[in-house]
Amino acid sequence: MTMNRRDFIKTNAVAATAAAAGLALPAVKTAAAAQDGIRWDKGVCRFCGTGCGVLVGVKDGRVVATQGDPDAPVNKGLNCIKGYFLSKIMYGRDRLTKPLLRGRNGKFDKNTNEFSEIGWDQAFDIMAEKWKAAIDPEDPKGATRVGMFGSGQWTIWEGYAASKFMKAGLRSNNIDPNARHCMASAVGAFMRAFGIDEPMGCYDDLEHADVFVLWGANMAEMHPILWSRLTNTRLTKKGCEVHVLSTFENRNFELADNGIVFTPQPDAPPALHDAA
Amino acid sequence: MPDAQSFLADEFNICGVLVQTKPGGLDDVIGALSALPGLEIHERAGDGQLVVTIEDTATDPASETLSRVFGVDGVLNASLVYHHCEPIEDILSEA
Ligand code: SF4
Numbered sequence: 001m002t003m004n005r006r007d008f009i010k011t012n013a014v015a016a017t018a019a020a021a022g023l024a025l026p027a028v029k030t031a032a033a034a035q036d037g038i039r040w041d042k043g044v045c046r047f048c049g050t051g052c053g054v055l056v057g058v059k060d061g062r063v064v065a066t067q068g069d070p071d072a073p074v075n076k077g078l079n080c081i082k083g084y085f086l087s088k089i090m091y092g093r094d095r096l097t098k099p100l101l102r103g104r105n106g107k108f109d110k111n112t113n114e115f116s117e118i119g120w121d122q123a124f125d126i127m128a129e130k131w132k133a134a135i136d137p138e139d140p141k142g143a144t145r146v147g148m149f150g151s152g153q154w155t156i157w158e159g160y161a162a163s164k165f166m167k168a169g170l171r172s173n174n175i176d177p178n179a180r181h182c183m184a185s186a187v188g189a190f191m192r193a194f195g196i197d198e199p200m201g202c203y204d205d206l207e208h209a210d211v212f213v214l215w216g217a218n219m220a221e222m223h224p225i226l227w228s229r230l231t232n233t234r235l236t237k238k239g240c241e242v243h244v245l246s247t248f249e250n251r252n253f254e255l256a257d258n259g260i261v262f263t264p265q266p267d268a269p270p271a272l273h274d275a276a
Numbered sequence: 277m278p279d280a281q282s283f284l285a286d287e288f289n290i291c292g293v294l295v296q297t298k299p300g301g302l303d304d305v306i307g308a309l310s311a312l313p314g315l316e317i318h319e320r321a322g323d324g325q326l327v328v329t330i331e332d333t334a335t336d337p338a339s340e341t342l343s344r345v346f347g348v349d350g351v352l353n354a355s356l357v358y359h360h361c362e363p364i365e366d367i368l369s370e371a
Pocket of ligand 1: 046047048049050051052075078079080081082083223224225226246
């Protein structure tokens with residue numbers, strides 16, 4: 001039987017989706033998929049902190065397909081709709097792919113808002129020159145004049161290389177990921193409330209817990225994959241309850257056994273109110 | 277944002293989506309989903325789950341339709357399992 005490639009791709013999409021639901025469709029060819037000229041590798045989605053495993057399909061040097069990794073313990077074959085942009089985002093027509101220099105006529109000038117394309121070699125030369133001038137080895141405080149902002153989503157290897165470059169190479173301590181900004185305040189609050197930092201619990205609790213309390217957390221929209229696991233537990237486990245506390249009715253309320261909308265900044269914590 | 281139309285003309289774009297529905301209202305959800313452009317329902321799995329595909333149509337990009345799935349009454353969640361997007365000329369040349 002011949003199948004055109006469009007139908008073939010569609011069949012793959014259906015088969016993968018059915019498999020994620022635990023449905024085995026009559027042997028749709030994994031063998032055929034291997035002949036499709038797509039090379040599959042593993043990656044991780046970086047669009048939120050959930051950390052879903054993703055299989056990435058590359059054909060002729062271009063990402064053409066992505067699929068939730070069925071073997072990833074976090075997402076078990078699912079991605080959320082943000083995963084739609086995992087491949088798309090790399091080929092957006094408005095994506096910046098060449099370095100831009102602020103200035104005029106190929107010369108750096110901080111006083112203008114004009115930018116023009118330059119080559120990578122020239123870009124690195126200019127950056128090196130500016131950094132060297134800022135650091136000034138004669139000045140003991142020279143290294144404090146440069147800094148690097150990293151990302152909480154960079155890989156261990158990227159973070160390691162960046163850290164060595166800044167600390168060992170440039171002798172500067174000015175390196176931090178954005179995670180410092182977001183977690184520093186959370187850690188402070190955790191210490192005050194619970195005496196220990198870091199969020200408590202682990203993903204496995206989503207299957208083991210009997211009662212869920214979502215307080216000020218719009219899981220359905222912000223952490224959709226973990227929400228799908230919670231949904232699954234609520235619908236399949238006898239006696240499982242979901243309590244949602246929020247200042248407005250968010251999408252979690254569709255599943256809530258007990259949805260509480262409270263006015264912002266109430267006199268008494270809503271939990272006490274509910275228990276009373 | 278590049279306009280959606282420019283994507284539609286030259287790409288074959290398809291999503292495999294698993295839709296979790298609220299117990300009880302499956303038929304209504306199926307009716308409402310079937311009315312969405314480019315959406316096809318392929319299988320019903322246990323526990324009110326539906327296996328659907330969403331494709332670009334001449335007027336509606338798949339990404340829009342995907343977002344509209346969440347607005348359908350009785351849909352608790354929709355997860356993207358599979359996404360394929362490839363320039364159409366590559367597909368035609370191999371068809
Ligand atoms: S929940 Fe969505 S955005 Fe977050 S890691 Fe998973 S696929 Fe990516």
